Amino acid sequence: MTVADHPKGLGVQTPDKPTAAPLPTGRGIELLLLAFAAVLVTGALALVEANQEQQITRSLLYLGAAYLALFTVGHLAVRRFAPYADPLILPSVALLNGLGLVMIHRLDLARADRATLLGAEAPTSLIVRQVAWTTIGIALFIGVLWLVRDHRTLARYTYTAGFVGLILLALPGLLPSSLSEVNGAKIWLRLGVLSIQPGEFAKILLIVFFAGFLVQKRDLFSTAGRRFLGMELPRARDLAPLLVAWGLSVGVLVLERDLGTSLLFFGIVLVLLYIATERVSWMLIGLSFFVGGGVIAYQLFNHVRVRVHIWLDPFSDFNGSGYQIGQALFGLGTGGVGGTGLGAGRPDLVPFAESDFMWSSLGEELGLIGLAAVLVVYLVLVTRGLRSALAVRDSFGKLLATGLSFAVALQIFVVIGGVTKLIPLTGLTLPFLSYGGSSLVANYALVALLLRISNAARAPLPRRPPQPQAPIAEANTELVQRP
């Protein structure tokens, strides 16, 4: 499934034959693929039970039933509110979320086992919470589909979204640590029993803002400045938004010690600027900003230096700062090509195995083959989003869909790259796979928006009164072949 196979032009349905039969909605395919995802997830769960408990327990039934119910409801909501939505997006999400649940359950069993061995009290079961978060996620998903009947209405809230997004992003950094710090990262809002990461929601709101803002000011940013090395540079005064985004990223990095969100946020802004202006120069300027910011941060902040040193050689301080990544690499290496099999490895040896290090947990038990398959599922999700961006007719929709899809792509790149020592480790979670409520719920909202845009892209055009014939002077020239 590549974007390139898409016919050039704006819409999938060129209204050549307005009298043709009703277009296929793709809902049947979606249902079929959802059922397939359910079969895969149930199989994975049975394997975990078999390997961990040495028997099939009743939790298989409960979890399976909850999973089926959630995605049946999700599917029905799509039928009702976005009947022409892309049929591959929801099944991809369902499969990823299901695999995540299975793995979280599997790590629960390992923790319980260890507690029994040590005679300690059984730890809280994370799977129950994650199923609850999934329920909230699906509810928000349906809510977004129901509320946002046309994605273009979001453009009206450009500045509101930007304002709220900014507050959510900055809040943890500005609040005292007691209200915002968990495990060294100041990215949380601790509201009593509940902890949420507002950055995950800020991500979506800021994408909405930048998409709306850039559509409005598109001409401005496209105005040519000086030419340099064959590129048209933007005018210096138009750099302001980029500078603001850069300043925000650095602020997040410094105040919240969150390399991942910083990277993610700046990358999305760059890509949106590039798409809106179609100028490579924006990318290059942005990248040089990024490199400059990175060098300065490395010089000034110890926590950045530590991250980079761990990245270069995690084994030099294996029992200290390099322990997590070292254990993750051991897990991945032990898994090898085929993996140890679900439930048969020891992913629980890696700290944060169910959240930040979900990828190494999967890699140990599913092996390279399993990880490649999961990556392909992510790729399907992202490319279907980008395909919707290509097919949708309005600029705001294009920017929004690209921004949301790219946010998923960049996030998985940053997380997986970090866990596998391709780039320095950051504190982000894998969309839909990792344990964590905020990330899951926010990503369901993200997917709802993508489905909404894809629905607009694939829905048949409303019947318009026949257009008057264009005057011959304005008609395009046609190439006529001689018989």
Place this chain on the structure above:
Amino acid sequence: MNTPVRRIAIAVMAMIVLLLGNLTYVQVVKAGDYRNDPRNQRVLLAEYARKRGQISADGQVLARSVETDDRLRFQRQYPDGPAYASLTGYYSVLYSSSGIERAQDSVLNGSDDRLFGRRLSDLITGRDPSGGNVVLTIKPSVQQRAYEAMADKKFAGSVVALQPQTGEILAMVSTPSFDPNPLASHNTSTQQKAWTEYNEADPPVLTNRAISETYPPGSTFKLINAAAGLQNGFTPDSQLTAAPNITLTGTNTTLENFAGTACGTSSTASLREALARSCNTAFAEMAASVGEDALRKQAEAFGIGSSDVSVPMRVVPSSIGDIPDTAALQQSGIGQRDVRVTPMQNAMMVAAIANRGQLMAPHLVKEIQGPELDTIDTTSKDRLGQAVPAGVAATLTDLMIGSENRTQGGGKITGVQIASKTGTAEHGNDPKNTPPHAWYVAFAPAANPVVAVAVLVEDGGNRSLEATGGSVAAPIGRAVIAEALRAAQ
């Protein structure tokens, strides 16, 4: 706006390819390094999380796994460690494993194919998976007796006792021994301390002398020489030289009888007399007479030179070495020069004579059991070949009775006729001033053998240069035979 979106799509794919490339590097290229890194405990934890099967013999547990409350769930225990260490070996976190622990690892850890059905039913019924058990052919009382006989006198050496008709190993002792328990400790420093101590011990304790060390057989090799002779025209009454010494053919070296005495009172001695008195000159003459080929062929028929014997631990091959000339042949005929055998090989030799010439494969594993002590597989006896015709075996037995009756040393059993041969093997760079290895190979009862033994005591035991097979090794052999006869009743 579509062109940049397409470029972004290509960039996304490039990112995924980059991730896949890096994953391939981590999970394929570097996988082995990561998996085997000593700081990676995954393989170890998996191994120790499962209950390893026990090793037992005749109802007595020799090695078992008990649950602990530390990081590694099960710990290995050896209730009577040193006496059985030559059988069980050890099972250590840092230093791998040896003995049956190593040779039967797949059964003990449960991965053996014969336990497949069992694993499947564990999965369905929800039992904790555990390994299979190994039951040895060892008779604990015989093993204990042999070990004590050697250890009490602080002898370095080995005792092997076989059931002649089946090849079952009734005892296999190597002394001085070691206690495998500290090596199986979950405490790293305990393991390290024991390992250093065992490796620096002198004489060495970790080598299994019964199967991993070869020694010059000395006069015990005269049985093979005699077996070759009996099939090449000699009879028990054939006359051989009785001279106290001879000069080796083509050299100035003299070869003399033990203590420089003549072989009896006449100028010649019968083969019967020569074997009973263990006359070197007579057997040197006979070896030269039967020739290298016949001697070598006979040695091979008894299993010497065979490199694929395993009990299931591998037995190092014995050898009679190069025989370039007649002088070498004369020396080899009395078990000196380059002839080297393991105590196991010598036990196999007498067991074959006891078993009407048939050589049986020696084995330690009687049966494989499932975790619930249900029998899964039984070792059946395996005939390796006919070492000598039954008639020759009977003649040799007759000659060995003569030898036993002339052999001194204590421990004779009233009412039981033993057939035996002693050996006092010179070795080292200065053979005349180095305490010899003392051998005693025997079986009993001569008429209806139920046990065959080989005893080796290194470096003269407690008698130093005065040591002979009869004075040092024979009492131990007879004690082991007595215990085996008691156990067989």
